[in-house]
Amino acid sequence: MFDGADDQLAIGDYKLTSRLIIGTGGAANLSVLERALVASGTELTTVAMRRADAEGGSGVLELVRRLGIRLLPNTAGCRSAAEAVLTAQLAREALETDLIKLEVHADDRTLLPDPVETLDAAEQLASDGFTVLAYTNDDPVLALRLEEAGCAAVMPLGAPIGTGLGIRNPHNIELIVSRAGVPIVLDAGIGTASDAALAMELGCDAVLLSTAVTRAQDPERMAYAMRSAVLAGRLARAAGRVPQRFWAQASSPPR
Amino acid sequence: MEVQINGDWRAFPDGTTVAGVLEALGTAPRGVAVALNGEVVRRGDWAEAVVAAGARLEILTAVQGG
Numbered sequence: 001m002f003d004g005a006d007d008q009l010a011i012g013d014y015k016l017t018s019r020l021i022i023g024t025g026g027a028a029n030l031s032v033l034e035r036a037l038v039a040s041g042t043e044l045t046t047v048a049m050r051r052a053d054a055e056g057g058s059g060v061l062e063l064v065r066r067l068g069i070r071l072l073p074n075t076a077g078c079r080s081a082a083e084a085v086l087t088a089q090l091a092r093e094a095l096e097t098d099l100i101k102l103e104v105h106a107d108d109r110t111l112l113p114d115p116v117e118t119l120d121a122a123e124q125l126a127s128d129g130f131t132v133l134a135y136t137n138d139d140p141v142l143a144l145r146l147e148e149a150g151c152a153a154v155m156p157l158g159a160p161i162g163t164g165l166g167i168r169n170p171h172n173i174e175l176i177v178s179r180a181g182v183p184i185v186l187d188a189g190i191g192t193a194s195d196a197a198l199a200m201e202l203g204c205d206a207v208l209l210s211t212a213v214t215r216a217q218d219p220e221r222m223a224y225a226m227r228s229a230v231l232a233g234r235l236a237r238a239a240g241r242v243p244q245r246f247w248a249q250a251s252s253p254p255r
Numbered sequence: 256m257e258v259q260i261n262g263d264w265r266a267f268p269d270g271t272t273v274a275g276v277l278e279a280l281g282t283a284p285r286g287v288a289v290a291l292n293g294e295v296v297r298r299g300d301w302a303e304a305v306v307a308a309g310a311r312l313e314i315l316t317a318v319q320g321g
Contacts, residue, residue, distance in 0.1 A: 023318060025319050025321050027319060033319070046320065047321070048317065048321050049315045049318075050313060050318045050320075051262070052282055052287055076321045077321055090288035091317070093295055094286055094317065
């Protein structure tokens with residue numbers, strides 16, 4: 001009854017029952033990735049666009065299509081709005097989807113989003129008909145600007161990509177959620193299941209993660225843990241937590 | 256003529272089209288996109304789009320990531 005089946009997420013014209021988006025990067029091989037994707041219950045998964053070699057693709061496309069999961073191409077590796085726009089156009093052509101995870105990284109050490117280039121690319125892509133999911137800093141002002149630019153979802157980071165540091169500024173995530181008119185997806189920084197649950201408890205509409213699952217010691221088991229955590233956090237948010245108190249309050253009747 | 260394919264210079268007969276380049280390279284067309292001098296060439300135009308000498312061709316596909 002509380003499995004989330006009647007609690008769909010709408011991103012643009014796309015409806016999702018699973019609120020966990022999985023990135024395919026970092027998996028040791030396709031068989032590990034397949035088991036993790038299935039265990040996660042995800043309905044949307046990211047891929048990157050790279051130069052094709054003579055042997056063709058890595059096989060990830062065939063795998064994701066066989067599993068019936070929708071593709072979310074990203075613009076990872078792009079350093080400017082112009083590069084990101086061209087990569088998005090190529091992804092749309094190659095994969096026949098208008099979905100794009102927009103990410104423009106400022107530098108290799110932090111992989112933090114470049115806010116100026118991201119906003120510029122978001123405006124161009126949204127007006128070109130893309131369904132834009134924009135990876136961004138946990139900046140409440142920028143989140144609103146990306147929404148105004150026409151993004152279908154705004155995806156603030158919890159911490160830098162691949163760090164597993166969790167949600168470093170929960171208050172900013174709450175601020176972003178409180179004013180958003182489009183879905184907010186916590187993207188990057190998730191290390192373990194409690195981080196994913198916290199994102200949902202803070203009011204995020206979904207969680208996007210890859211490293212936490214694909215590089216876990218047991219990716220399949222961690223994928224199921226994340227699926228459970230996202231559902232638990234979503235339910236806890238809807239159920240309404242008790243207020244925090246300074247002093248104890250007896251839960252048994254007085255003698 | 257010489258054409259730059261994904262950063263490497265390669266020789267092709269004059270008048271080669273995008274479709275001809277992909278065939279010569281043995282690239283399976285499904286899941287692939289092509290940019291010619293920084294502009295996307297739509298799949299439906301591959302058979303007609305002629306690649307000029309000195310052109311830059313980028314051929315992209317999806318890989319694990321993100």
